[in-house]
Amino acid sequence: MSAVSLPAARDPAALPRLGLAAIALLLLWPGLRITEFNPAVLFESGNAATMGRFLSQFVPPAVAPDFLLLVGRATLETLAIATLGTALAFVIAFPLSLVTSQSLSLSAIGPSRDAGWRRALRYPFRLLLIVLRAIPELVWALLFVRAVGLGPTAGVLALAITYGGMLGKVYAEIYESGSNRPARALMEGGAGRLQAYLYGLLPAALPELVSYTIYRWECAVRASVIMGFVGAGGLGQQLELSMRMLNGAEACTILITFLLLVLLADGVSALFRRLLA
Amino acid sequence: MKTLGIATLLVIAGLVWASAAYLGFHPGEIFDRGSRAGMLVYAAEFFPPDLSAEHLGAIGKGALETLAISAVATLLAALLGMLVALPAAGRFGLAARLGARFVLNALRSIPELVFAALMVIAAGLGPFAGTLALALHTTGVLGRLFADALENTPREPVEALLQAGSPRVAAFFYGTLPTVLPQCVAYSLYRWEINIRMAAVLGFVGAGGLGQMLHVSLSLFHQAQASSVILGMLALVILVDQTSAMLRRALASVQQ
Numbered sequence: 159m160s161a162v163s164l165p166a167a168r169d170p171a172a173l174p175r176l177g178l179a180a181i182a183l184l185l186l187w188p189g190l191r192i193t194e195f196n197p198a199v200l201f202e203s204g205n206a207a208t209m210g211r212f213l214s215q216f217v218p219p220a221v222a223p224d225f226l227l228l229v230g231r232a233t234l235e236t237l238a239i240a241t242l243g244t245a246l247a248f249v250i251a252f253p254l255s256l257v258t259s260q261s262l263s264l265s266a267i268g269p270s271r272d273a274g275w276r277r278a279l280r281y282p283f284r285l286l287l288i289v290l291r292a293i294p295e296l297v298w299a300l301l302f303v304r305a306v307g308l309g310p311t312a313g314v315l316a317l318a319i320t321y322g323g324m325l326g327k328v329y330a331e332i333y334e335s336g337s338n339r340p341a342r343a344l345m346e347g348g349a350g351r352l353q354a355y356l357y358g359l360l361p362a363a364l365p366e367l368v369s370y371t372i373y374r375w376e377c378a379v380r381a382s383v384i385m386g387f388v389g390a391g392g393l394g395q396q397l398e399l400s401m402r403m404l405n406g407a408e409a410c411t412i413l414i415t416f417l418l419l420v421l422l423a424d425g426v427s428a429l430f431r432r433l434l435a
Numbered sequence: 436m437k438t439l440g441i442a443t444l445l446v447i448a449g450l451v452w453a454s455a456a457y458l459g460f461h462p463g464e465i466f467d468r469g470s471r472a473g474m475l476v477y478a479a480e481f482f483p484p485d486l487s488a489e490h491l492g493a494i495g496k497g498a499l500e501t502l503a504i505s506a507v508a509t510l511l512a513a514l515l516g517m518l519v520a521l522p523a524a525g526r527f528g529l530a531a532r533l534g535a536r537f538v539l540n541a542l543r544s545i546p547e548l549v550f551a552a553l554m555v556i557a558a559g560l561g562p563f564a565g566t567l568a569l570a571l572h573t574t575g576v577l578g579r580l581f582a583d584a585l586e587n588t589p590r591e592p593v594e595a596l597l598q599a600g601s602p603r604v605a606a607f608f609y610g611t612l613p614t615v616l617p618q619c620v621a622y623s624l625y626r627w628e629i630n631i632r633m634a635a636v637l638g639f640v641g642a643g644g645l646g647q648m649l650h651v652s653l654s655l656f657h658q659a660q661a662s663s664v665i666l667g668m669l670a671l672v673i674l675v676d677q678t679s680a681m682l683r684r685a686l687a688s689v690q691q
Contacts, residue, residue, distance in 0.1 A: 171613075186510060192503035193562040193643070200558055209557040238454035245451040292669055296548075296636045297649065304653060305474050306465055310458045315465075384548050388639050391458075398640075401552050417544055 215406025236392035243317025250322030255329030290323025310391030512573035542575025562643030
């Protein structure tokens with residue numbers, strides 16, 4: 159770059175920049191070796207021809223009626239996986255968020271006999287939430303495909319677990335980020351914790367809870383397509399099949415459908431969130 | 436307001452019910468006594484994880500491969516992204532801007548795993564396919580972010596250099612790059628974090644790294660080995676999160 163050719167006296171930035179570039183190259187070199195980085199592979203006659211044939215089939219996309227029907231069914235399946243997965247995730251997340259949130263802590267409002275073990279009880283549930291969301295949904299999907307067989311059920315369960323972990327954590331954070339005065343006042347007045355939650359916390363937190371859940375549903379649509387690649391049903395499984403059979407026209411149609419679906423989910427989610435605000 | 440809320444709840448319940456019906460999802464059937472026992476047996480086989488020295492060595496190699504895939508891909512994407520970001524930020528006219536933005540959007544909206552499946556066709560099984568796949572998607576993401584950063588950067592330093600007779604390339608390197616570089620580095624580091632997670636699972640379609648190991652050991656019904664690969668993935672992700680947080684703190688203190 160031009161920094162190199164200028165004398166150092168005129169360019170105080172040259173040395174650090176050259177040093178950074180050298181470090182980057184040094185770090186990169188073993189990386190290139192490990193990743194078997196070799197662009198020439200792409201242009202080997204066999205690979206290039208296969209890829210060329212596959213890509214050239216993309217135009218025109220497949221529009222045979224029975225194939226479109228198949229894609230339509232797979233799209234509905236993907237939407238159903240995302241919806242059911244998010245719903246089950248909510249079922250997992252909601253109670254866990256109540257248990258792990260500090261906002262509903264009775265011991266925080268005053269001395270209580272069993273504060274110690276109540277606080278201790280919160281940690282295993284926190285750990286559970288961490289474990290649920292630390293393993294990517296694709297790994298869960300791979301495991302469930304082996305446990306319950308190929309098909310949408312594996313995708314639904316994988317989504318429920320990972321998103322359950324994420325929703326649970328975020329719900330608890332939403333409760334804690336808002337004012338806990340109303341809930342605390344209710345508890346100090348002798349209300350039970352569930353009452354304090356329903357009348358003290360929920361009203362203020364509800365819009366944010368709903369908005370985040372809808373956003374997660376949108377992510378779930380994308381995730382359920384991707385999980386199809388390991389056999390968890392829906393549009394992704396069709397795409398994987400078409401790609402494995404090197405059917406470019408079908409792959410193109412499914413890709414377009416996928417992009418439209420993501421756009422749709424995006425729009426629906428944005429619309430709902432705007433309605434809420 | 437209350438009736439609206441109840442109506443919304445009913446609609447959502449209806450949609451969830453319809454989804455379950457469409458998928459033929461019966462929790463009772465999945466978790467009935469027979470299959471529950473089968474699942475428990477399957478889950479029990481994951482314990483204890485295989486921690487033999489030989490297998491741990493293989494995991495270490497796989498983790499290194501995953502790390503290399505993500506690092507090379509992110510760097511490649513940062514370079515390519517910057518190249519495409521220049522026209523996308525409108526430096527070469529409106530037509531180039533629209534064209535470059537379209538390319539970036541297309542790259543961004545196709546998931547890494549789809550690219551990986553494509554690249555396995557183009558480059559064969561192995562880490563190179565994963566690197567290319569990750570680089571393509573990340574180029575779309577970083578290019579868009581870089582372009583926005585370029586568009587938002589003040590024009591005055593470049594104008595001053597250009598009017599003083601500096602060539603365009605030098606004006607870019609000394610007028611624009613210094614102001615956008617910290618932002619670009621921060622974006623790239625952030626993206627690298629995400630890419631390590633992605634690189635760990637891209638192997639499911641044959642694109643190398645820990646994912647390929649996990650896929651192979653699950654396919655061979657080596658559950659104990661699979662569970663230690665999963666533990667390896669978790670360790671890798673935690674390590675990277677910590678390192679990245681440290682780097683970012685260091686970067687922030689350097690800038691001050």
